[in-house]
Amino acid sequence: MLKNIILFLGFTLLAVAGGVGGKVHAADELNCVLCHKHRGLSRVDENGDFRLFYINEKMFKKGPHSRLKCIDCHRDIEEIPHKPAKKVDCTVECHLEEPSSKQNFSHKPVSEILSKSIHSRYDENGNLKEMASKYPEDFPSCKDCHDNPLYRPLSFFKGEAAGISRRGLSRCRTCHTKGEFAETFYAHVTSRLQKMRSPKEIVGICAKCHGDPAFQERHDLDAVVTSYMETFHGKAVHFGSEETPDCIDCHVVSGESVHFIEGRESPTSAIAEGNIATTCRTAECHADAGENIAGFQVHVTYDKEKYPLQHYMLKFFTALMAAVLYFFVVIIFLELLRRLFPNFSFIKSSDADERGH
Amino acid sequence: MKYPRIAYRNGKRYFYRFSLVQRIQHIVLFTTVITLSLTGFPLRYYDKPWAEPLYNFMGGIEVAPWIHRIAGSILLGLFVFHTGYWIYLFFKNRIGRLKRENQLTFRNAVREFFSQEMIPNAKDGRDLIDMFKYLLYFTNRPPRYDRMSWKEKFDYFAPYWGIPILGPAGVALWFRDEITHYVPGIVLNAFYIMHTDEALLAALFLFFVHWYNVHYSPEKFPLGTVFLTGYLSESDMIHEHYAEYVKIMKEEGLEHEIKPQIH
Numbered sequence: 001m002l003k004n005i006i007l008f009l010g011f012t013l014l015a016v017a018g019g020v021g022g023k024v025h026a027a028d029e030l031n032c033v034l035c036h037k038h039r040g041l042s043r044v045d046e047n048g049d050f051r052l053f054y055i056n057e058k059m060f061k062k063g064p065h066s067r068l069k070c071i072d073c074h075r076d077i078e079e080i081p082h083k084p085a086k087k088v089d090c091t092v093e094c095h096l097e098e099p100s101s102k103q104n105f106s107h108k109p110v111s112e113i114l115s116k117s118i119h120s121r122y123d124e125n126g127n128l129k130e131m132a133s134k135y136p137e138d139f140p141s142c143k144d145c146h147d148n149p150l151y152r153p154l155s156f157f158k159g160e161a162a163g164i165s166r167r168g169l170s171r172c173r174t175c176h177t178k179g180e181f182a183e184t185f186y187a188h189v190t191s192r193l194q195k196m197r198s199p200k201e202i203v204g205i206c207a208k209c210h211g212d213p214a215f216q217e218r219h220d221l222d223a224v225v226t227s228y229m230e231t232f233h234g235k236a237v238h239f240g241s242e243e244t245p246d247c248i249d250c251h252v253v254s255g256e257s258v259h260f261i262e263g264r265e266s267p268t269s270a271i272a273e274g275n276i277a278t279t280c281r282t283a284e285c286h287a288d289a290g291e292n293i294a295g296f297q298v299h300v301t302y303d304k305e306k307y308p309l310q311h312y313m314l315k316f317f318t319a320l321m322a323a324v325l326y327f328f329v330v331i332i333f334l335e336l337l338r339r340l341f342p343n344f345s346f347i348k349s350s351d352a353d354e355r356g357h
Numbered sequence: 358m359k360y361p362r363i364a365y366r367n368g369k370r371y372f373y374r375f376s377l378v379q380r381i382q383h384i385v386l387f388t389t390v391i392t393l394s395l396t397g398f399p400l401r402y403y404d405k406p407w408a409e410p411l412y413n414f415m416g417g418i419e420v421a422p423w424i425h426r427i428a429g430s431i432l433l434g435l436f437v438f439h440t441g442y443w444i445y446l447f448f449k450n451r452i453g454r455l456k457r458e459n460q461l462t463f464r465n466a467v468r469e470f471f472s473q474e475m476i477p478n479a480k481d482g483r484d485l486i487d488m489f490k491y492l493l494y495f496t497n498r499p500p501r502y503d504r505m506s507w508k509e510k511f512d513y514f515a516p517y518w519g520i521p522i523l524g525p526a527g528v529a530l531w532f533r534d535e536i537t538h539y540v541p542g543i544v545l546n547a548f549y550i551m552h553t554d555e556a557l558l559a560a561l562f563l564f565f566v567h568w569y570n571v572h573y574s575p576e577k578f579p580l581g582t583v584f585l586t587g588y589l590s591e592s593d594m595i596h597e598h599y600a601e602y603v604k605i606m607k608e609e610g611l612e613h614e615i616k617p618q619i620h
Contacts, residue, residue, distance in 0.1 A: 229403070231549075232530075235400045235403045286534045291537070293542050296537075296542035296543065297546050313550045317558065321558045325558075325562070325566070331492070334492040338492050345496055345497035
């Protein structure tokens with residue numbers, strides 16, 4: 001009891017000292033940032049992992065979850081100060097209303113799409129896959145690819161960098177004068193007119209698992225990230241191109257949810273034998289290409305059995321390069337040596353000073 | 358004569374080697390090749406720390422590919438021009454002479470073809486053996502190269518084999534959409550390897566071996582100037598083309614002034 005009183009008093013003091021209501025976000029009714037605004041708020045958890053609980057309010061407000069209350073997602077928190085909270089379940093219904101259907105919003109449909117994809121832990125009959133029972137962490141759930149995202153709003157106006165366009169926003173504000181609604185809605189809509197993340201970031205997300213040699217071996221997969229990075233696509237993406245395809249562009253059927261990535265064996269997948277040409281020839285990419293573009297191999301590993309042509313071509317050029325360069329390096333070395341020690345010849349030619357032949 | 362075979366500057370003798378047209382061709386060649394390297398290799402070695410700054414300096418992913426394509430087109434144009442150039446010279450100088458002398462037979466024409474200065478011949482093989490004898494201290498007499506040593510012939514045929522491999526492959530990758538109407542997609546994979554691996558070989562050869570031979574080696578450092586002036590100094594002639602040196606000196610009536618190859 002005494003402990004509780006001390007805690008309560010301490011909490012009240014902190015609240016006063018922290019200036020309740022000053023710059024705290026409207027949705028934060030429970031004033032969670034009172035504690036979570038402190039940059040050092042952290043601990044080492046049971047697994048020995050360092051956990052940081054700091055919330056940057058400014059950043060948080062730039063994301064799609066800025067209008068939610070903390071407890072909308074962190075539902076097991078009932079008292080303050082609280083015990084260690086459980087991991088967030090993204091499929092719960094939040095108290096936010098989806099304006100078209102007037103129903104409470106949830107990420108459940110995304111989760112359902114994901115469950116039909118190659119990344120699902122269950123097969124098409126709903127049975128747990130053998131690999132998923134052995135290595136459940138190899139099969140991604142929401143938070144393996146997503147953290148709390150930030151909007152990446154597009155600017156339609158000339159000469160303005162991507163971001164919230166003040167000129168664009170001014171058109172919304174003419175009617176939607178109330179509060180921050182216009183800004184949030186502008187960001188909500190425009191950030192969905194492009195990818196939330198740059199192609200380079202997307203490749204990085206897939207590479208978290210697919211770039212790991214142990215993961216590749218477990219699931220009998222090729223080093224697809226390395227081979228992708230060897231293509232012009234990978235290189236252009238590396239140097240910041242936004243127009244060049246990343247993993248998602250080729251592995252998701254145009255018009256489908258990005259969460260619906262299927263394996264090569266599935267006849268409806270974007271990379272199924274008969275669908276590759278269609279995938280390559282979408283309007284934004286190789287629209288004028290022939291059917292044969294499907295024959296271009298993107299994930300070349302130079303494996304002797306799988307890619308014999310590339311394997312032997314690489315060997316040929318490597319051998320040619322080695323032969324030419326070693327030959328000349330030896331000659332240059334001998335020439336320099338000859339210059340350094342000019343007088344050690346076995347035979348001193350008698351026609352040494354002969355004038356011509 | 359506009360370009361005398363032997364010119365004198367500050368009391369030193371210089372030997373004429375490359376015409377203005379040839380020197381211009383060479384300048385176009387190395388300008389485009391260096392440009393192509395600077396806009397190409399950052400892609401091949403994208404994960405090296407120098408790649409991104411260099412690529413951004415060359416215009417980044419929006420501009421550098423176009424610089425690469427333009428430079429490549431110029432280089433391919435040079436290849437076509439040069440082929441026309443030597444065919445023109447061959448007909449003008451050699452076939453023309455045979456015609457004038459009324460000796461134009463197929464056999465003679467073939468013999469003339471193979472006696473062109475860039476075509477490898479039996480003497481190159483003997484020179485190579487002589488060179489190894491000299492380098493391995495079996496003799497103190499260096500090989501006596503003709504107008505073009507085997508090294509220079511190698512330098513010549515490196516791009517002359519490299520461009521037909523690199524160029525069409527590059528063009529095919531540029532027009533990848535159009536090309537897939539006619540050839541299987543895997544051909545693009547083959548072109549990709551040809552383009553990048555042959556480029557690496559060419560660049561390593563040019564920037565190390567060729568530049569060593571003409572710029573870095575002790576008697577040339579820091580810069581061999583024959584590619585600009587067209588003239589080679591007497592000491593370089595003696596060192597690199599002794600047989601040719603003796604021949605020119607004799608033909609110019611300077612037989613008594615021929616210097617020895619070995620001091």
